[in-house]
Structure formats: structure tokens, C-alpha cells
Amino acid sequence: MLTIFRRNKRLVDLFNNFIDIHCHIMPGIDDGAKNVEASYYLIKKAQSLGITGFIGTPHVMADLYPNTPQTIGASFDELKEHLLQQKVELSWLGVAAEYQIDSEFEVLLNNKNLLFLHENYILVELPFLQVPMNVERIVQQLIDNGYQPILAHPERYRYFHQQKHVLDVLKNMGCKLQVNALSLSQYYGKSIHKMALDLVEENYIDFIATDMHHQQHLANITEIMLNKKIEKNIEELVHDTKSIFC
Numbered sequence: 001m002l003t004i005f006r007r008n009k010r011l012v013d014l015f016n017n018f019i020d021i022h023c024h025i026m027p028g029i030d031d032g033a034k035n036v037e038a039s040y041y042l043i044k045k046a047q048s049l050g051i052t053g054f055i056g057t058p059h060v061m062a063d064l065y066p067n068t069p070q071t072i073g074a075s076f077d078e079l080k081e082h083l084l085q086q087k088v089e090l091s092w093l094g095v096a097a098e099y100q101i102d103s104e105f106e107v108l109l110n111n112k113n114l115l116f117l118h119e120n121y122i123l124v125e126l127p128f129l130q131v132p133m134n135v136e137r138i139v140q141q142l143i144d145n146g147y148q149p150i151l152a153h154p155e156r157y158r159y160f161h162q163q164k165h166v167l168d169v170l171k172n173m174g175c176k177l178q179v180n181a182l183s184l185s186q187y188y189g190k191s192i193h194k195m196a197l198d199l200v201e202e203n204y205i206d207f208i209a210t211d212m213h214h215q216q217h218l219a220n221i222t223e224i225m226l227n228k229k230i231e232k233n234i235e236e237l238v239h240d241t242k243s244i245f246c
């Protein structure tokens with residue numbers, strides 16, 4: 001009897017005009033692309049993998065990267081100008097931010113001085129060492145303001161690995177969750193890989209993005225083979241991300 005084994009799919013095979021809603025391609029303002037040439041090469045490489053739209057999301061962190069709509073806007077203008085000169089055509093190029101939930105974020109929120117991915121969608125992240133006391137209050141405040149928070153890479157916060165119920169609370173409040181493509185490999189370590197697979201399989205996750213900072217991230221994303229157990233779920237995440245943001 002002839003048995004035909006179907007090969008596992010590569011993650012990038014699903015992209016096909018994908019839009020990346022979390023990436024550090026804005027030049028010179030965070031730990032992502034150092035300058036406009038680095039941004040250009042990241043975009044060209046991502047394009048070759050089927051990512052044709054981008055919403056750059058530089059960090060906004062009070063202590064490390066105190067970016068403002070002005071610093072982000074200036075970086076965005078520089079990138080747009082360079083891409084125009086290089087005749088790079090994209091399906092979409094937008095800019096927003098990845099806001100760390102800290103005390104300064106409350107000030108920005110109160111002043112309504114925020115950048116959105118699209119409509120009312122706003123990308124937030126948490127510190128890696130300790131869950132902030134105010135996370136539920138801030139998420140509630142975002143929702144009360146009519147915003148749609150998306151928590152970046154929940155699988156990367158190790159304090160959630162033993163406390164998935166906190167993610168249940170955030171989800172029940174209306175917060176969406178975005179998994180990093182690289183978490184579908186062991187790039188960030190075994191426990192983060194396992195948490196990502198569990199969250200995807202248990203339908204916690206709403207969106208997928210690269211969170212790319214440099215070329216090595218894209219090289220690693222290219223290598224990711226999808227575990228058959230979650231292939232369908234990932235197809236849906238790619239589809240859902242495209243359908244909201246493309």
C-alpha cells in the first residue's frame with residue numbers, strides 16, 4: 001500500500017499578501033531598524049516572503065524609548081521618502097506604536113495622545129519581568145474609551161505561563177491577543193514556544209505578526225515549519241489579521 005505523507009507547511013507559505021501589524025521598521029527610533037537603509041532591507045526581505053503591507057510599531061516606553069507622535073511621524077516621513085526614491089511599492093504602509101503599559105502610558109491615555117494601528121486598534125505590551133499592578137485597570141480604561149487593545153506576544157511574559165487565568169480575565173474584558181511568528185519556533189526558548197502553541201491551539205490568539213527588529217528575525221521566520229496540530233489555527237489567524245487590517 002502506498003502511503004503519501006503530506007509535508008508540513010512553512011509559515012511563510014501562508015503569508016501571500018500578508019500585512020504585518022507589529023514590526024520595528026521605523027528608522028532610528030527604537031531597537032529596530034537603525035537607519036533608513038536597514039528599514040529598506042527589512043521591507044524588501046519581508047516582501048520576498050509575501051508580506052506586502054506594514055504598520056510600523058516603534059516602542060513607546062517612558063524610560064527607554066520616550067517616542068511621541070512627532071518623533072514617530074518624522075521617522076515615518078523619512079522612510080516614506082526613501083521608499084519612494086527606491087520605487088518600492090507596498091500594498092500598505094502605516095505607522096502606529098507599541099505602547100508599554102507603564103505610568104506614563106496612563107498620562108498618554110488621559111491626554112488621548114495615542115497612535116492606532118487601524119480605526120480604534122491599539123497595540124500594547126507589558127514589562128517582561130513583572131506584571132504591572134494597573135494592567136486590568138488600563139485595559140478597562142482603553143475599552144471604556146472605545147479603543148480596541150491588542151496585547152502583543154502574551155506568550156513571552158513568563159509570569160503568565162503559570163497564570164493563564166489572567167489572560168482569561170483580559171480576554172473576557174475584550175482585549176485581543178497577538179502571537180509572535182517567532183514564538184512558533186524555539187527562538188525565544190522552549191517554554192515560550194510551548195505557551196504559544198497552547199494559546200494558539202486553545203483559541204486564545206486573535207492575530208499574528210512578526211515583531212521583526214532585524215534581518216535575523218526574518219531569516220528565522222523563513223525556517224518555521226508549522227506543526228500539523230495548529231496549521232488550521234494559524235491559517236485562520238493569518239486570514240483574520242488580513243481581513244481586519246488589509
Ligand SMILES: [Fe+2]
Pocket residue numbers: 022023024098152211
Ligand atoms: Fe515589538
